[in-house]
Amino acid sequence: MSTEPTSDTELTPEAAEAEPETVNEPQDTTDPPADNPPPPEEPEPEEDTTPPPPPETPTGTITFEPATWYSVDTVCLTQDKGNGDPCPNLNVTATDPMVYSNAGKPIIVCGMCNRSRTILAATKLDPQPVMD
């Protein structure tokens, strides 16, 4: 007796183990629109040369008593120092705590542009300082 082994040809088809690649990665769809390019950036100056807004200037004329000491608020309004550039102190207010009115018209000169500053307010010192 010969029991020939029947060729056991069981096909074990490997069921499609290869899973279909249904990887739906989020696509990067942040492409810039071709017909709407961003505006070119303007080169910014390194120095911030934007002057502050000008202060409110007094409506009336500030009168000084002659030969009197005042605390004076002033501002430089020099838009053009002569070379087209504004004064670095443009629109910058400052207080001079002791200003002598001389004949009643004190002149306060801007140290940056050597031009007279606009007087915004003046307060008579009380008591007046005594100068020897």
Ligand SMILES: [Zn+2]
């Ligand atoms: Zn100035």
